[in-house]
Each structure stands twice: as C-alpha cells, then as structure tokens.
Amino acid sequence: MNKIIKIAKKALIYLGLIVFAIFMMGPFLWLVSVSLMPGKNVFTFPPAIFPTFIDFANYIEVWQYMNFFQYIWNTIVISVLGVVLSIFFSCLTAYPLAIFRFKGRNAIFLALVSTMIIPAAAGLVVNYLTIKALGIMDTYLAVILPSAVSVFNIFLMRQAFIGVPLEIRDSGKMDGASEFRIWLQLMMPMVKPAIAVIGLLEFMAMWNNFLWPIIVLNDTSKYPLASALSFLNGQFSYNFGWIAAGTVISVIPIIIVFLFTQKYYMEGISGAVKG
Structure with missing residues (x-):
C-alpha cells in the first residue's frame, strides 16, 4: 500500500511539473504554432498553442x-x-x-x-x-x-x-x-x-x-x-x-x-x- 502511495505521489509531482513546463513554454509554443500557420488569424481565443496543420x-x-x-x-x-x-x-x-x-x-x-x-x-x-x-x-x-x-x-x-x-x-x-x-x-x-x-x-x-x-x-x-x-x-x-x-x-x-x-x-x- 505504501508503495502505491509513493508511486501516486511521484506521478502527481511529475504531472504538475509537466503542466507547469507547458504553461511556461506557452508563449514560445504559440510563436512556433503561428509560424507554421500562414494566412490564419493568429490572435484567436484561446490561443493556438499547437498548430492545426504544418506549413x-x-x-x-x-x-x-x-x-x-x-x-x-x-x-x-x-x-x-x-x-x-x-x-x-x-x-x-x-x-x-x-x-x-x-x-x-x-x-x-x-x-x-x-x-x-x-x-x-x-x-x-x-x-x-x-x-x-x-x-x-x-x-x-x-x-x-x-x-x-x-x-x-x-x-x-x-x-x-x-x-x-x-x-x-x-x-x-x-x-x-x-x-x-x-x-x-x-x-x-x-x-x-x-x-x-x-x-x-x-x-x-x-x-x-x-x-x-x-x-x-x-x-x-x-x-x-x-x-x-x-x-x-x-x-x-x-x-x-x-x-x-x-x-x-x-x-x-x-x-x-x-x-x-x-x-x-x-x-x-x-x-x-x-x-
């Protein structure tokens, strides 16, 4: 039981770190996404963190x-x-x-x-x-x-x-x-x-x-x-x-x-x- 709790805690910590990293990388990911989507309206809400297509x-x-x-x-x-x-x-x-x-x-x-x-x-x-x-x-x-x-x-x-x-x-x-x-x-x-x-x-x-x-x-x-x-x-x-x-x-x-x-x-x- 203790082992399962430790694994669950580690999983939550890593999940939180991943979410935090994505949040911090958000502006850069948005910049990359915009650079790969020519002719599109880049100022949308919510912002396109990941490109819908690559060009x-x-x-x-x-x-x-x-x-x-x-x-x-x-x-x-x-x-x-x-x-x-x-x-x-x-x-x-x-x-x-x-x-x-x-x-x-x-x-x-x-x-x-x-x-x-x-x-x-x-x-x-x-x-x-x-x-x-x-x-x-x-x-x-x-x-x-x-x-x-x-x-x-x-x-x-x-x-x-x-x-x-x-x-x-x-x-x-x-x-x-x-x-x-x-x-x-x-x-x-x-x-x-x-x-x-x-x-x-x-x-x-x-x-x-x-x-x-x-x-x-x-x-x-x-x-x-x-x-x-x-x-x-x-x-x-x-x-x-x-x-x-x-x-x-x-x-x-x-x-x-x-x-x-x-x-x-x-x-x-x-x-x-x-x-």
Whole structure:
C-alpha cells in the first residue's frame, strides 16, 4: 500500500511539473504554432498553442526576403568576440580580488558590486559618447566594447576562484611560474564550469542584443539578427507569421548552445552559490 502511495505521489509531482513546463513554454509554443500557420488569424481565443496543420511557407518566404546568412554571420562574429573578451576581462579582474591579499580589496569589490543597481539604460548615453570619442562608430567593436566587462561576471568568477584550493597556486610558485602563467594554466582550468556559465549568458545576451546595435551601427548590413528582424516588424507588421518565423530562427542557435552547455551551467551556478 505504501508503495502505491509513493508511486501516486511521484506521478502527481511529475504531472504538475509537466503542466507547469507547458504553461511556461506557452508563449514560445504559440510563436512556433503561428509560424507554421500562414494566412490564419493568429490572435484567436484561446490561443493556438499547437498548430492545426504544418506549413513552412513563412520560413521559406522570410528566408528569401532577408539576407539571413549575412545577419547570422554578423551575429556570430559579435557574439564570439563578445564572449571571448568578457571571459578574459572577467577572469583577469576576478582573480586578484579572490586570491591576492591587499588593502582595500573588499572596498573595491563592494564598489564594483554596488554598480549593479544602476539600470543598463542609464549608461546608453555615456557609452555612445565614449564610442564616438574613440572613433569606432559603425563597427563591430562599437557593439561589443560596452559589454566587454560585466560586474555580474566578475562576481561569479570571484566566487569560483575563491573555491579553488590555494595549494594549487603555491605549487606553481614553487615551480617558478609567473603569476600570469599560474592564472592561465593552473587556475583557469579549475573554474571551467563558471567560465561556461559566463559564456552561455554572454552568448545569449549578445545574440539577442537589439537596441544598442541600432544606435551605433549606421550600415544596416552590419546588423545582428535580432536588430535585423525589426525590418519585418516595420514593413510587414500585418504578417505576424513572418515575424514569428524569423524569431524562431533566431532562437534556435541559443537552444542548441544551451543543450551542449547545460551541464556546466548547473555546475557553475551551484559553485558560485556555495562560494
């Protein structure tokens, strides 16, 4: 009897989780459904979570209208460079804050963390003036540079470095290695899960970056995919199927990257919380 009760409880828990997952996925499922139903009234009640029939006409038409290869290439270049720079600068900044003992270390870290309360929109004007003063407007670097250093990433990497035993650094010192070599060859491999978390979060942020590229890029052929999708909204707002299809195409790479890095993502998040 107890076994039957346990099975029933597990079944109810899993059923509740499935219902909750479907509820959370509802908007995305509706978007996919709309993208597969061209020529239909998408704003119905109740919304069509699952398509009544499957037709890829929206995907074919929007792919023919937009130069997706160019926009996807732009997004890949921006995302990869942004991820690499963010990981490099975050790890380079977090390492001394976690390992070195110097006067004012905690004050510097507190000052960095306190900047997280400033809204991102508040820095748009300052970032624009800085990019213009550097003379790099209308370049990929103008899109990447303001996001090259993130306080949250520094905090995450600091917690990860704190969790690494100091004996590893001491062993490198005994072998005569420089501090940079210890950081690069000994400490960095020990914090791979946290690096994977930063890589995933920054990749998602760069891939979905919409407003900032429009501000700093005058040449629309350099737009990333998220910004380029605004062309559909501006000229073909009546054809929501095209907008839905373009949005689904832009989301697919993020889903693929997350599936390959979800193990490291969970390990990195749990390590940061423990640290």
